[in-house]
Every structure is written in structure tokens, then in C-alpha cells.
Amino acid sequence: METYRMVLLDIDYVTCDEKPVIRLFGKDKSGDNEPIIAFDTSFRPYIYVLPHDTDSCIRELEELGIGKMEVLEMRDLGRMTPVIRAEFSHPSEVPKLRDRIRNLDSVRDIREHDIPFYRRYLIDKSIFPMSELEFQGEVRESAPLVEADDVKLVEITGEVSSTGQGTHELDILSFDIEARNPHGMPSPEEDEIIMIGVAGRDFSRVISTRGDHLDYVEVVDDEAEIIRRFAEIIREEKPDILVGYNSDNFDFPYISRRAEILGVDLNPGWDGSGIRTMRRGFANSTAIRGTVHVDLYPVMRRYMNLDRYTLERVYRELFGEEKFDLPGDRLWEYWDRDDLRDELFRYSLDDVTATYRIAEKILPLNMELTRVVGQPLFDISRMATGQQAEWFLVRKAHQYGELVPNKPSQSEFSERRGRRAVGGYVKEPEKGLHENIVQFDFRSLYPSIIISKNISPDTLTTDPECDCHVAPEYGYRFLKEPRGFIPSVIGEILSERVRVKGEMKRSKDPVEKKLLNVQQEALKRLANTMYGVYGYSRFRWYSMECAEAITAWGRDYIKRTIRMAEDFGFHTVYADTDGFYATYTGRKS
């Protein structure tokens, strides 16, 4: 048995002899950064059962065939409650049995029955994707469902833990396809792929069937060969991250369909698996096992506020330069005409280089969010910020011994929808040019209010006798003691941010300084997300009372501050939520 260290990139589970096997994909840090798959056969799924009566509940669960059970005390929205931790042999048992368990006479409720198995593993083992982890293991000749001879295989035979190390120089590969499109948007049913551009740290090239006079073009025989070569590059390079722009919904589905039509078998995954496209509601997501595929389009939509999110627009916004562009509907002409073809090659190369540059700029923040939230970058890059906050809280709940509330049912969801908390106080700006303006604003107003007023679903009370903070306008009461779950978590985030900022100030190394800056930025984003999620209708810790109380206190504070300023002779010209602008008149208004 030896100790291994690896940077965790991807995680999944497979079934072997009817048992689940967790597989961790990453780069070996105890070796020479080579690809490694570590697998763990010892982890089992479980849910929490809240009984009316513990003994009869255990009996009823035994009758259902639940073998392993443990009685625990956990906190449920502030109240200590006995729970039964019921273990299953396989994740697929959970959806099969949970409704029957929920409907047992002795059962009050069930919890944490919808946590994907790989997420449960990350949370329970306190390990973080894009960070280094350490484990005891033994090298194996083979691993469950792995058909590859170029990856190190290790069975986990001892404890898994985080080393706390986070630095790892990222290996990013970007890609972009071009198709011949004589009738508008290309359709994979009839329109061939003519180019695939790829770019890494110190190379960029275009794979195509033409263009052999250009040094950046790799010429291959036919379309099937373009696709095969692309999959081969991914398989051989095994980059940490593969990025595209709208690649979830365009490039990858297109490549997959063309490969299918042409009869090309693709296996770019570390385990020899192919391109997997999954339906996620309306949109798709596409994954390659081992390599983290990040579609920058949803990332950029969340990252900045623009009218449009075309690659051109986003690139201009980030770098202040124009990208080489061609009219999209005429690209096929550029391919067909000898005098225009070189421009199409340049366009392809420019697109893929732009994608790479955007990735270099944007991924660090997503890496840090991944490290803080503790879910895979693949998921984080596709999650709404509210979801990121929620998964962060699910992890914290496990750490604190708190039960995670269930997701809202369809009826709860539709009831919540449409209800909106009143927002911040706004005083419409006075028209005109104002001179000698003074400005005031609160630093992170809402997070501070949540902490100072202890606003949390588990501190909300109807007890008129309690020692409470009472919300203005609404009169909602929040216990002063003990500290609520969400205020504690926000407090943790903010003090961690203070620590990181201090370290940043002390640091002399510019690279380290930059990393620490991104770290504190990620923490700031997470803290600022927390106030909004109380009113987010899919949120597990949803509470309209909390959402309303926060903004009510916010309005109260800003209005009182404005009043005080006016008593000193200031005149407010404009105010919004957490700050205001004023002129000095010297007169009390």
C-alpha cells in the first residue's frame, strides 16, 4: 500500500458486480503529472429517514430489505431530531425504494434522497475537485469499465482526504468546428464538417482536408479523418480542460451526429468511452470522461451583463479588440472559392484562439468557485449561482450535522413562483448636473444584515417571548441565539475572505497575489449570492420571510442614514439599495 496524491478533475461511478464503484480522474502529483484513475469500491449510498417512532420504523425498514441502519441525532432547522441513516447497496435502489419508505406509517419524512452519488462522495470525503487529494492505494492492471492502456490505475484501499493544496498549472485545449453551410445554419444531417480548430498553451492549428500551403493547417484525407484526428488529440493530450463556445449545444452534438452518419467510432474518454451528450432540461450538456469539458457560453452569460453573448461581443468586451470575423451565412462560399478559402482558415484559427484566450481569463474564477463549492468544474460551469450556493450549503450542512431540506415539490414550487420580496429602496435621481457630490455606500449590506440579525429559516420564530431581532415593516422575529445555519456559513465565507485578503497583501509573489485575488473574488461572489437565494423558488432553504426581512432592514438602514445626512445639511440626489449620492447645502431639509 502506498500514498498517492492527485489533482481531481472529474468523478463518476460505474457498476461492477452489481456494486457501485466511484472513479476519480486526475493528474498524478506523486508521480510525473500523468493521468490517473483511482477507484473506490467501498462507498455506499444512504438516505436519512425521520421516524415518528424509531423502533417501529427500524422494523418497517427491515421488512423492506434495508440491511444497514444507524440511529443518529441531527439538527433539522434548529431542532435536534432522531434520524435513521438507511444504507443501500446501489444508488439505483434509492429512487426505487424512497416513495415506499416515505409512505410507511412510522415515517414522518425522508431527506437527502436526491443527492447524486458522486456528489455525496465528494461531500462525505471532504474532497474538492481542482484541488489535491491524498489516499492510500495499490496499483492495478485494470479498473472497472476502463479500456485504456495509457492511464495509471490505482485502487483506493485506505483513507481519502484533501491535502489543502490547490495550485496546479492548468492544461487547457480549446476547439471550434466549421461546417459547409449552403442553406443557412448547417445541419449535421447533410452538411459536412470542413474544419476543426484546436488551440493549447503554445500551439494552435486547424484540421482540414484542404489548405496544405498554410503552416497551421494539418491536412487529412476526408471528413471522417478530421473527426477521428480531433478525438485522437483529446485522447492523446488528455488536457485538464477542453473548452468550446456553445459547444454543448452545437459543436459536440454536431460532431457526434456526423461521426454516427460516417460510421466513425470515437473514444476520447480516459476510460475509452465516447462523447456523451445529456439532456439537461432544454439545453444539452456534453461530457468526455476524464477531461473536463467547459462550454464558455453559459459561463460568460453569468459572468458579465451584455446585450448579446456572441463570441465576437464577449471577446471585444474582455480584450477591447475586434476578432477577425466573416459573414456566417456565406462561410460555405469561402470554402468553395479558391480565392477566399484562406480567409476561412484564418477565421477558424482566430475563433479557436479567441476561445482559448477567453478561457485563460475566465477559468481561474471558476476554478476557485469549484474549490469553494466542492462540486466538479463541469457542473459548476453550468450551474446558476443559486445552485452553486445551494451545493455549497449542502456540503456545509453535512459538516455541521444539519439535515438538508428537501427540494420543493411541483406544487410548492408553483406556489413560490411569482412571489417576490420587495427590493431595495430607490430614490429616483434628480434631473440636472450636480456639483460637489458626496457618495456613501454600505459594504456588503445584505450579507452583513443576515449575520447581524441572524436571519435564517432555523432562527425564524413565532414565539413572542423570545430574545429576538424584529424585522421592520413585517415584524418577523429571528432568535438572537443560537447562531443560524446560513448566518454561520456566510460568516465563515467572510472571515475566510478577510484571511485571503490579508495573505494577498503580505504576498510578494505576483503570481500568488493574483491567485489569492481570484480566491477572495470567488468568496465575495458566493457571499453576495446568499441573500438573493432566500427568494429563489427552487432553493432548499427558501424562505420568503427571510428574503423580505433582509430587504426591509436594508431599506431601514439606508433611509435612516439618508435622514441623518440630511440633518447635517446634505441633500440626497439619488439613492439605490445600499448607497446614495448627495450634495452639501448646509441647510437642514
Place this chain on the structure above:
DNA sequence: TGTTTGCGGGG
């Protein structure tokens, strides 16, 4: 005024 539908990105 409230409710339903359609779209974004990609070539």
C-alpha cells in the same frame, strides 16, 4: 394587466 410563447449561442 396578467399569461403564454420563443429565444439565446453556434455556421
Place this chain on the structure above:
DNA sequence: GTGTACGCAAACA
């Protein structure tokens, strides 16, 4: 995958 999912503007009733 312990699945089934966004958010907004425009069009419509």
C-alpha cells in the same frame, strides 16, 4: 443518473 432544469422580452389574450 439518488436525473427532467433558465430567465427574460415580446406577443398574446
